[in-house]
Amino acid sequence: MSRIAYVNGRYRPHRDARVHVEDRGYQFADGVYEVCEVREARLVDERRHMARLVRSLGELRIGLPMPLSALSVVLHETVRRNRVRNGIVYVEITRGVARRDFAFPPPGTTPSIVVTARSLDSAKAENTAAEGIAVITLAETRWARPDIKSVSLLPNVLAKQAAREAGAREAWLVDAHGFVTEGASSNAWIITAGGEVVTRPADHSILSGISRAVVLDALAAKGLPFTERPFTVAEAKAAREAFITAASQIVQPVVSIDGTPVGDGRPGPLALMLRREFHRHAEFT
Numbered sequence: 044m045s046r047i048a049y050v051n052g053r054y055r056p057h058r059d060a061r062v063h064v065e066d067r068g069y070q071f072a073d074g075v076y077e078v079c080e081v082r083e084a085r086l087v088d089e090r091r092h093m094a095r096l097v098r099s100l101g102e103l104r105i106g107l108p109m110p111l112s113a114l115s116v117v118l119h120e121t122v123r124r125n126r127v128r129n130g131i132v133y134v135e136i137t138r139g140v141a142r143r144d145f146a147f148p149p150p151g152t153t154p155s156i157v158v159t160a161r162s163l164d165s166a167k168a169e170n171t172a173a174e175g176i177a178v179i180t181l182a183e184t185r186w187a188r189p190d191i192k193s194v195s196l197l198p199n200v201l202a203k204q205a206a207r208e209a210g211a212r213e214a215w216l217v218d219a220h221g222f223v224t225e226g227a228s229s230n231a232w233i234i235t236a237g238g239e240v241v242t243r244p245a246d247h248s249i250l251s252g253i254s255r256a257v258v259l260d261a262l263a264a265k266g267l268p269f270t271e272r273p274f275t276v277a278e279a280k281a282a283r284e285a286f287i288t289a290a291s292q293i294v295q296p297v298v299s300i301d302g303t304p305v306g307d308g309r310p311g312p313l314a315l316m317l318r319r320e321f322h323r324h325a326e327f328t
């Protein structure tokens with residue numbers, strides 16, 4: 044089946060979908076993005092993802108190229124045209140096309156928008172969850188505003204590649220004080236030996252994950268206590284369980300950190316329960 048991409052007002056065959064050579068996203072990574080999970084052909088937590096998109100755009104003073112209601116139609120239509128039942132939909136908005144100049148382009152420059160969608164193999168994701176994933180730790184080298192979901196992802200790219208070369212699926216980034224910030228493309232969680240569920244507070248040092256918010260809601264609904272505080276690598280290695288959250292992966296148990304097994308080296312029961320229950324606490328549109 045041929046794939047379709049939405050580019051600046053038109054649905055194009057994926058192989059012909061193009062942005063301009065002087066798009067500021069291409070030249071300066073001057074743009075933001077969102078990824079929503081698609082489940083049974085519906086968007087998961089669109090409202091919260093769009094609220095974060097609007098916030099990211101606002102922080103960078105990039106305009107929204109169309110009303111959110113129209114964007115919602117484009118997201119659903121891109122999912123429909125690509126016949127995605129289970130997968131992801133991606134939206135990227137950049138500051139637009141202009142003669143290359145570091146400072147903002149002239150007022151009136153239209154932001155560019157691209158939407159793509161693709162299927163993911165749900166059975167494969169379930170197998171991964173049943174086995175759990177390995178993570179490595181690396182020094183945090185990103186800028187001071189990872190709370191903005193910017194397409195400027197070079198440190199994340201290098202961290203993910205380092206993980207892959209080490210036989211791991213994710214890299215946890217560690218700040219100057221020895222505390223884990225988050226994964227290269229996910230939020231990081233532990234359950235301490237004492238049973239405390241811990242994740243870093245969503246300040247400027249991490250992306251405020253939508254899946255993170257869903258898991259916090261799930262924990263609250265179940266009456267399970269959690270603490271939003273930074274944790275160290277040593278604490279994570281001594282934890283009973285660990286896991287990551289992201290829209291494309293929901294909840295994935297972590298079974299080793301830098302080669303050290305977490306708990307008994309198998310996916311933990313709480314992480315697996317949160318994975319199973321996740322969509323009961325998400326919104327579908």
Ligand code: PLP
Pocket residue numbers: 078225226227228229230249250251252253254255288289290291
């Ligand atoms: N942190 C980073 C750096 C990410 O790239 C992502 C998702 O891609 C997340 C956290 C998780 O965010 P969400 O749950 O909204 O997908």
